[in-house]
Amino acid sequence: MKSRFAPSPTGYLHIGGARTALFAWLWARKEQGKFILRIEDTDRERSNQASVDAILDGMKWLGLDYDEGPYYQTDRFDRYKIVVQQLLEEDKAYYCECSQERLQTLRDKLMAKGEKAKYDGHCQHKNLTAGVVRFRNPAEGNVVFSDLVKGEISVHNKELDDLIIARSDGTPTYNLTVVVDDHDMEIDCVIRGDDHINNTPRQINLYEALGWDLPAFAHLPMILGGDGARLSKRHGAVSVMAYRDAGFLPEALLNYLVRLGWSHGDQEVFSIDEMIRLFDLKDVNKAPGSFNQDKLLWLNQEYIKTADMTHLIEQLDWHLNSQAIDVSGGPDITKVVDVLRERSKTLVEMAQSMKMFYQDFDRFDEKAASNQFKPSAEPIIKALIDHYSQLEDWSSTEIHDIVKTVCDEQGVGFGKVGQPFRLALSGTGNAGSIDVVAELVGKERTLARLKLALDYIAQIDN
RNA sequence: GUCGCCUUCGUCUAUCGGUUAGGACCCCAGGUUUUCAUCCUGGUAAGAGGAGUUCGAUUCUCCUAGGCGAUGCCA
Numbered sequence: 001m002k003s004r005f006a007p008s009p010t011g012y013l014h015i016g017g018a019r020t021a022l023f024a025w026l027w028a029r030k031e032q033g034k035f036i037l038r039i040e041d042t043d044r045e046r047s048n049q050a051s052v053d054a055i056l057d058g059m060k061w062l063g064l065d066y067d068e069g070p071y072y073q074t075d076r077f078d079r080y081k082i083v084v085q086q087l088l089e090e091d092k093a094y095y096c097e098c099s100q101e102r103l104q105t106l107r108d109k110l111m112a113k114g115e116k117a118k119y120d121g122h123c124q125h126k127n128l129t130a131g132v133v134r135f136r137n138p139a140e141g142n143v144v145f146s147d148l149v150k151g152e153i154s155v156h157n158k159e160l161d162d163l164i165i166a167r168s169d170g171t172p173t174y175n176l177t178v179v180v181d182d183h184d185m186e187i188d189c190v191i192r193g194d195d196h197i198n199n200t201p202r203q204i205n206l207y208e209a210l211g212w213d214l215p216a217f218a219h220l221p222m223i224l225g226g227d228g229a230r231l232s233k234r235h236g237a238v239s240v241m242a243y244r245d246a247g248f249l250p251e252a253l254l255n256y257l258v259r260l261g262w263s264h265g266d267q268e269v270f271s272i273d274e275m276i277r278l279f280d281l282k283d284v285n286k287a288p289g290s291f292n293q294d295k296l297l298w299l300n301q302e303y304i305k306t307a308d309m310t311h312l313i314e315q316l317d318w319h320l321n322s323q324a325i326d327v328s329g330g331p332d333i334t335k336v337v338d339v340l341r342e343r344s345k346t347l348v349e350m351a352q353s354m355k356m357f358y359q360d361f362d363r364f365d366e367k368a369a370s371n372q373f374k375p376s377a378e379p380i381i382k383a384l385i386d387h388y389s390q391l392e393d394w395s396s397t398e399i400h401d402i403v404k405t406v407c408d409e410q411g412v413g414f415g416k417v418g419q420p421f422r423l424a425l426s427g428t429g430n431a432g433s434i435d436v437v438a439e440l441v442g443k444e445r446t447l448a449r450l451k452l453a454l455d456y457i458a459q460i461d462n
Numbered sequence: 463g464u465c466g467c468c469u470u471c472g473u474c475u476a477u478c479g480g481u482u483a484g485g486a487c488c489c490c491a492g493g494u495u496u497u498c499a500u501c502c503u504g505g506u507a508a509g510a511g512g513a514g515u516u517c518g519a520u521u522c523u524c525c526u527a528g529g530c531g532a533u534g535c536c537a
Contacts, residue, residue, distance in 0.1 A: 113463085295474065296487095415496050
């Protein structure tokens with residue numbers, strides 16, 4: 001069994017494309033068949049190599065590997081020419097030289113009359129030898145097919161016109177190439193967005209004219225933005241790689257995408273293996289769904305919390321580089337990640353939080369500092385410095401005991417000591433349990449930061 | 463305009479004629495926590511509208527409305 005993903009390289013791999021690719025990939029993996037990547041670049045005006053690379057990068061990051069391809073339609077022009085020629089010879093297609101202007105006025109006229117805008121067959125019997133090539137669509141009857149997602153779909157041939165299968169420059173168009181390729185590549189199930197539903201009856205007529213067996217069709221509902229409109233840039237990031245940049249784990253995005261339009265009871269979290277095992281086109285929803293960033297964020301945190309440490313660090317590496325954080329010479333990264341994984345929604349956040357362990361800072365968050373570093377905190381911080389500078393065994397338990405000792409000595413509660421200490425350590429006030437954090441930050445840096453806090457208090461005193 | 467597809471909490475969804483319409487995200491309240499977060503408990507919130515079929519419709523049929531898509535020498 002074979003399925004395919006066939007994007008046209010006119011931009012990056014976007015969320016909708018990724019979801020389509022995922023479903024087609026899942027189907028192939030579930031059927032233990034093959035998954036093919038085909039680049040539909042027949043529109044040379046809009047296609048470019050940068051887009052091909054972006055799509056390949058996106059697929060790679062998501063882990064959607066393919067067994068064949070990428071095939072490029074521009075490499076197969078000879079094959080399409082043969083098919084067009086065959087159709088021409090069998091009188092199943094004909095040349096048409098209607099001008100764009102004529103076509104446009106024809107459309108306007110029909111629309112004004114309240115009819116469907118379609119080609120009127122002007123050149124059908126002219127026996128021309130140049131121009132665009134049009135397929136002779138059957139005039140009567142209707143095309144009925146059973147979509148694996150949508151169920152039975154029926155369209156009258158009257159609604160269909162003689163579509164152009166080759167441009168006047170001889171290059172083939174989408175509806176022809178897709179049929180030829182899906183046939184030649186032995187695709188058993190065409191899984192694509194439901195914006196192609198309207199093309200399917202035309203393609204079916206082409207299959208029949210060519211005497212080819214029909215594949216199964218599964219049309220996936222679109223993904224809309226939160227406002228119900230088609231997903232676009234104004235809804236935020238639509239490029240898959242932008243999600244990598246924003247600190248999402250590929251498996252979290254995949255999990256989010258698979259649940260958008262598909263479900264398995266009440267289950268929300270699926271490993272890749274579970275998706276493959278449980279996925280079924282019959283459980284795919286018919287209605288379009290809208291993209292919800294909050295849920296993605298939640299899933300991302302779920303994955304950050306439970307991800308395999310090695311994998312997590314691999315994914316984190318890109319962000320460490322982009323934020324210029326050098327972890328060599330600092331505390332063990334696995335210990336730092338362990339502290340941070342429960343409080344990071346994204347890898348970007350995690351990398352930011354990591355700075356306090358690997359980089360020095362010379363100022364505190366102003367708002368937090370004005371709250372915490374009051375003159376009353378001065379003796380507490382001094383006491384911490386005194387005790388810690390004498391501490392030999394720099395461990396979280398010892399560090400914790402000293403905080404308690406200081407509480408007792410100063411006659412204050414844990415909060416009075418812990419809060420300024422935490423701010424001194426982190427600079428922002430956001431940190432995990434202070435003893436563990438202090439241990440990881442190290443004795444030298446901890447003392448330096450406490451002294452910095454003292455400087456801050458001295459400065460506001462004056 | 464015409465044709466096609468779609469319609470359960472704000473969002474993602476469960477339900478395969480009989481349920482107090484369930485779960486998840488978000489939000490709110492409470493608890494745990496030295497902060498934040500995690501975690502735990504609870505709460506708010508839905509069948510587009512109208513006809514039928516049926517003992518009984520969210521579920522089946524039809525109509526209307528709304529949304530999306532197509533109507534390209536784009537894919």
